[in-house]
Amino acid sequence: MKKTLALFLAMLLLLCAAPLATAEEELPTLRVLGTYNAHDPNNDPTATAIEEKTGYHVEYFMLPVEDDLQNLLMQIGGGEKYDILRISETMYLELLSNGMLLPLDDLLAEYGDNLTTLITKDAYTLTTGEDGKIYGIPMMAERASIDSGVVVRGDVLEELGLDVPTTAEEFKAVLQAVKEAKPDMIPFLTKNEARIGVISSGFGFYFDWNEADGKLANQIELPAYREYLAYMADLYAEGLLDPDIAVNNETTRTEKLSSGNVFAYACGGWTDSPLTALIDSGLDVELIYLPPFTDEQGNAGIKKQQALNNVSCIPKTAENPEHAVRFMNRKLDEDVFTYITIGTEGETFTIDEEGNYWPIMPIFTELRNNAWWYLNSFDMTCYGDMWMARTRRTEAVAEIYDGLNQYEALAVSNPTDLCPTLPVVAENKAALETMVNDYVLQVIVGVRDVADHDAFVEEWRAAGGQASADAYNEWYQNR
Amino acid sequence: MAAVTQKSGGDRVLRVINVALLSLLGLVCLLPFVHMAAKSLSGRAAVSAGRVAFWPIDWTLSTYRYVLQDDLFWRTFQNSAFITIVGTLLALTITTMAAYPLSKPGFKGRKVILLLYVFSMLFYGGMISVYILMRALNLLNTLWCQIIPLVLSQYNLFIMKTFFEGLPEAIEESARIDGAGPARTLVSIVLPLSLPSLATIALFYAVAYWNGYYHAMIFVTRADAKPLQLYLYEMITTTQNLYELDPAQAAGLSSSGIQAAAIVVSSIPILIVYPFLQKYFVHGLTIGSVKG
Numbered sequence: 162m163k164k165t166l167a168l169f170l171a172m173l174l175l176l177c178a179a180p181l182a183t184a185e186e187e188l189p190t191l192r193v194l195g196t197y198n199a200h201d202p203n204n205d206p207t208a209t210a211i212e213e214k215t216g217y218h219v220e221y222f223m224l225p226v227e228d229d230l231q232n233l234l235m236q237i238g239g240g241e242k243y244d245i246l247r248i249s250e251t252m253y254l255e256l257l258s259n260g261m262l263l264p265l266d267d268l269l270a271e272y273g274d275n276l277t278t279l280i281t282k283d284a285y286t287l288t289t290g291e292d293g294k295i296y297g298i299p300m301m302a303e304r305a306s307i308d309s310g311v312v313v314r315g316d317v318l319e320e321l322g323l324d325v326p327t328t329a330e331e332f333k334a335v336l337q338a339v340k341e342a343k344p345d346m347i348p349f350l351t352k353n354e355a356r357i358g359v360i361s362s363g364f365g366f367y368f369d370w371n372e373a374d375g376k377l378a379n380q381i382e383l384p385a386y387r388e389y390l391a392y393m394a395d396l397y398a399e400g401l402l403d404p405d406i407a408v409n410n411e412t413t414r415t416e417k418l419s420s421g422n423v424f425a426y427a428c429g430g431w432t433d434s435p436l437t438a439l440i441d442s443g444l445d446v447e448l449i450y451l452p453p454f455t456d457e458q459g460n461a462g463i464k465k466q467q468a469l470n471n472v473s474c475i476p477k478t479a480e481n482p483e484h485a486v487r488f489m490n491r492k493l494d495e496d497v498f499t500y501i502t503i504g505t506e507g508e509t510f511t512i513d514e515e516g517n518y519w520p521i522m523p524i525f526t527e528l529r530n531n532a533w534w535y536l537n538s539f540d541m542t543c544y545g546d547m548w549m550a551r552t553r554r555t556e557a558v559a560e561i562y563d564g565l566n567q568y569e570a571l572a573v574s575n576p577t578d579l580c581p582t583l584p585v586v587a588e589n590k591a592a593l594e595t596m597v598n599d600y601v602l603q604v605i606v607g608v609r610d611v612a613d614h615d616a617f618v619e620e621w622r623a624a625g626g627q628a629s630a631d632a633y634n635e636w637y638q639n640r
Numbered sequence: 641m642a643a644v645t646q647k648s649g650g651d652r653v654l655r656v657i658n659v660a661l662l663s664l665l666g667l668v669c670l671l672p673f674v675h676m677a678a679k680s681l682s683g684r685a686a687v688s689a690g691r692v693a694f695w696p697i698d699w700t701l702s703t704y705r706y707v708l709q710d711d712l713f714w715r716t717f718q719n720s721a722f723i724t725i726v727g728t729l730l731a732l733t734i735t736t737m738a739a740y741p742l743s744k745p746g747f748k749g750r751k752v753i754l755l756l757y758v759f760s761m762l763f764y765g766g767m768i769s770v771y772i773l774m775r776a777l778n779l780l781n782t783l784w785c786q787i788i789p790l791v792l793s794q795y796n797l798f799i800m801k802t803f804f805e806g807l808p809e810a811i812e813e814s815a816r817i818d819g820a821g822p823a824r825t826l827v828s829i830v831l832p833l834s835l836p837s838l839a840t841i842a843l844f845y846a847v848a849y850w851n852g853y854y855h856a857m858i859f860v861t862r863a864d865a866k867p868l869q870l871y872l873y874e875m876i877t878t879t880q881n882l883y884e885l886d887p888a889q890a891a892g893l894s895s896s897g898i899q900a901a902a903i904v905v906s907s908i909p910i911l912i913v914y915p916f917l918q919k920y921f922v923h924g925l926t927i928g929s930v931k932g
Contacts, residue, residue: 201863222861226874416690438688
């Protein structure tokens with residue numbers, strides 16, 4: 162009797178075990194291609210953490226540092242089999258327009274519960290093709306934040322008895338005063354860019370595409386832009402801008418800034434390396450982050466950066482599209498996500514009483530330095546706070562971040578932030594941007610005259626600007 | 641007599657000018673390297689502010705510590721060493737084996753084969769076709785895809801061929817009389833006589849392999865299969881995000897200082913090879929120019 166019972170139990174056990182065994186199916190090795198970063202993605206603590214938590218073994222590949230788009234097209238066109246591509250928006254658009262991507266709607270419906278609930282519908286509109294199908298998992302900027310500003314030397318202001326400027330005219334007066342009192346100093350060091358947000362605020366516009374009378378218009382089409390440009394050209398003509406504006410690069414900007422000979426500097430975000438170098442240089446300087454300038458109506462604002470960071474998509478040549486979606490979905494499970502992005506509380510990060518996330522250094526950097534590279538997307542309800550741990554790793558970076566973001570109350574959303582991918586816009590974007598940047602530089606250094614601005618706007622319209630404006634407006638009216 | 645001293649005086653002036661000019665030229669070639677070395681040994685503040693010229697300011701070795709502890713640096717260094725050593729040996733073997741028969745006037749089809757080499761020297765199928773070939777051969781992301789495309793340079797082949805043609809036929813004839821076959825003649829007689837040209841070509845190949853990164857940039861998407869030069873190239877074209885290091889480690893480091901240190905370290909191996917091959921090199925440079 163006992164034997165029969167034992168046999169029966171054993172058989173029962175076997176029967177129960179059988180479905181369990183099939184549930185533990187063999188997971189395929191996934192092949193993931195990402196953009197360039199200076200680390201070995203297959204040999205990184207984050208990669209180990211991801212494999213440990215998801216069960217998937219992943220082989221990672223990287224695009225080269227230059228000509229990455231061409232290389233990507235050659236690889237995908239040549240039939241290279243990747244399961245996931247984690248690429249920039251431009252690359253995504255190029256693949257999409259070449260019909261190289263797999264629509265994800267069915268896979269998302271079946272395997273992507275996290276992917277569909279933790280990422281907003283608004284974000285998905287950015288990766289929805291013209292046919293209404295989703296072709297990519299969007300990863301937005303981690304946190305809507307201000308990523309540009311103008312920094313001035315507070316110690317110099319004090320020495321000369323000047324107030325912090327709050328309008329474009331005051332700023333110019335301060336620069337003039339500095340030039341007079343300190344002829345060796347570069348009054349204002351900037352990159353060559355079409356718009357410096359803090360200054361353009363003084364002229365009443367904040368974005369590339371601005372709303373005027375219910376319509377979207379490019380900044381260069383605005384009357385205010387002509388004034389802004391005349392102002393910048395004037396600064397240059399009076400010797401208030403760095404004369405090397407046309408040839409400066411990151412290294413020369415770093416050298417100039419770190420030598421302590423720059424009064425005002427247009428900073429390009431919280432990871433701006435020349436500014437970081439200045440803060441780390443140990444020079445005894447006080448930095449003041451200027452508020453966005455007030456325009457004649459008394460308004461001020463600055464662009465809130467919340468655009469698409471990158472896109473994870475699946476090429477048609479992928480061998481395991483279903484597993485690719487399951488893998489990306491699993492990475493968003495609450496326990497997995499925190500662990501793979503910022504590690505374990507108490508070991509790599511802490512949360513203070515006010516709910517702020519702080520990194521524990523240097524272990525945070527040792528274990529999760531490159532974690533951002535592995536993210537396909539994130540939980541949009543909470544990652545903005547968690548991510549702050551990454552910005553608080555060194556005093557310099559934290560200082561710049563806080564300096565720029567003290568004007569959070571003035572931050573405004575870009576009207577085109579939620580615009581889906583418009584083929585016409587994508588096609589012309591890079592060329593038009595170069596065209597505008599070249600023109601702006603020419604006007605600033607005096608090769609072209611701002612009086613001919615209308616002629617340039619016509620040129621710009623003919624080169625695809627009008628088509629882009631029409632496409633934007635069609636979307637804007639029907640959104 | 642007076643005319644002679646006058647002439648030798650003019651000679652002396654010429655020599656002084658010559659030496660001065662050549663030293664200046666040599667210095668111009670050397671200075672960038674000295675500048676890099678000085679930068680790599682200087683403190684961060686001085687490097688960032690661009691104050692370092694040819695002598696280090698605030699001596700430090702932290703940049704070298706940073707470079708030498710980077711896993712990727714060592715990994716790519718090993719890759720480059722493998723590619724250079726194996727590649728050069730293979731290239732020498734193949735070049736010699738191709739050049740020797742082609743140097744014999746009696747070799748049938750010689751003209752056609754030579755024409756094919758010249759043709760492929762002038763016309764090239766383009767990168768895409770090479771990429772597809774490499775993919776079909778399963779060589780992407782390996783070290784071999786960086787060795788094979790460079791394994792035979794037609795230019796070096798012609799140098800070798802011309803050199804072989806210049807060897808006296810009588811020597812090979814006597815070897816044949818002693819009963820040596822073509823292979824034996826090549827290995828025991830011809831190659832020992834060809835050391836100068838072999839050394840020259842070895843150096844050409846070694847430098848090309850050591851400095852090459854173009855193929856890797858196209859064929860390699862895995863970080864652990866990259867060569868050192870690609871690692872350097874990427875390092876220089878991107879800005880090092882030092883804020884991601886821990887503060888203690890980042891103290892005293894600047895990205896240009898790190899770049900300088902990596903450049904200095906990576907140029908040392910090939911600098912070491914030069915003196916050993918130089919005596920052959922100077923001799924070998926003239927080969928192929930005068931046909932014996």
